Amino acid sequence: MKRRHLLAAGLGALAAPAVARADTKFPDRTIRLVVPFPAGGATDVIGRMFADKLTHQLGQTVIVDNKSGAAGSIGAMEVKNAKPDGYTLLMATSSTHAINPTAYVNPPYDPIKDFTAISSVCVNPLVFYANPSLPDTMMELVELMKKNPGKYSYGSAGFGSIVHLAAEYLKRAVGGMDVLHVPYKGGAPAMQDVMAGNVAWSFETFSTLLPLHRAGKLRILAFCHSRRAAIAPEIPTMSEAGVKGYEAYTFNLILGPPGLPQYVLDRLDKASRQAMADPATIKFLEGNAAIPTPDTTPQRTEQFIKDELAKWAPIIRAADVKIS
Template identity: 70%
Template sequence: MKRRQLIVPGAAALVAPSIARAQGKFPDRPIRFVIPFAPAGPTDIIGRMAAEKLSAILGQQVIVDNKAGAAGSIGAVDVKNAKPDGYTLLCAPSSTHAINPTAFVKPAYDAVKDFTPIASICVNPLVLVARMDMPDTVMGLVELMKKNPGKYSYGSSGAGSIINLAGEYFKREVGGMDVEHIPYKGSAPALQDMMAGQTAWMFETFSTTLQLHKAGKVRILAYAYSKRAPVAPEIPTMIEAGVKGYEAYTFNLILGPANVPQPVVDVLDQAARRVMKDPATIKFLEDIAAVPTTDTTPQLTAKFINDEIAKWAPVIRAAGIRIE
């Protein structure tokens, strides 16, 4: 995914009046925004966009600090242990706040108690993608898998990833399928092997697969969200395709350490709401096939985290996923 120009004409409307000047207190120095993955990935791209927008509104630089490792846990722990003054924030993805709390044998943090919810940026719905010789509908694929137990396999970017969990969730929601999971070290080799015929299908991000779909190299069967994607409205949702209630996505949230003072949370909340209602922000996210959270609040963010943990915990346990 190419790095985009993040400051656009009209962004001056976000700058004045600056919340920092109006408040006269927080923030009075730069804020560190920890991204728990390496540069150039989806979380980094979205996090850098949010950092630049927040910098304009708050009147202080929001500095991105990439701290990758342990499925995001290294960055999450860094923020957990920071002083709760609002000057250290986390760009939290699904791995740190939906998967790790259950998948890790000894989690390094409590995803709820150790953090202060501030805002939600977006969700990034996955798609069910299959190689070209597979059926062209979700139910057709399910029927083929069930008629041929043990014959087919599906790939993922790694054991315990959201891609893996989406596959296990799919198998469960269609009443069970005998389909082996093949974990890879990343999405690229998993997609390559699927196109080469080694696996039959997988879940993946829309932005990674849409061009392959248009080029006829893979077939996107459905979009794993409640509404169709504006960038490809011809593709049905998983629910429309016959899998009742099925949604699977990554996400990006803004969190602080536990016990950030309420006045500081209020300033960050106000800034985040302005970012998420900015037309340029919405367009940026929609262009990369993400769904902006335009109604963000700390309360809704807290509920979202609890709901995601509750959703994925039984899937993780049923699949026997345990990360040391």
């Protein structure tokens, strides 16, 4: 009996280092970060920056793989179906994890159960902008819309886009406005028609519009976040402009397939937090008008997704957004 106990203890001592060695092997090859949108856009730019930061922290190359289509669902599905070993990650966005799960008639994935939350990177707030001929304060413009029902229109980057939903959210937040929605195939043509006066106003990300605002070709009236943007602190938040509590933004999160082993999740969590603690990361994000989320954890990231789903679902349903 004593010999058996000694043998078991010896095997246990041998097994423990073996487990430890297995746990420290990750990562031992290239990691793929799937960006579910084309190269060159804001998500791609932030994804490439963060891939470089993770490469430095993990000691293995992290490459960006652009898998666009179906409003980000194609890339999200690829990660959902990947082997849960930490070598395939997703740069999730508001489209993939706040809009699509409600907007799709038959959602191709569950935004919580089909992914492992790892890290939050940033939110990228929208700005409200208008043609320069319109009032230069938010509440004066809203009052103009209310006094002229059906006369004005707003542009969006497409039916069901974050810009469309931000406008529908605004209409609810100010007690209703009768304005016509004009969907475009992207934010650029909507912006051109705002400048031309063909539509009155729209939403867009800050980095796209700031040069045009400063040149007087359009007017940014409000920043859709709780605090002002570092690159343009003179522009008020939406709450400061009179629409209390209003926030609308895209976001960037790092997610993995469901069922990531705990030691893999722990390693990715640590690397992500180290990347977000780098002052260069914060400077880069703020320089692109994004709001960094340095206090990231897997638990906070998952709760953030749940909160965004709860926020946008009633707006999506009220706007009758259905993607088949």
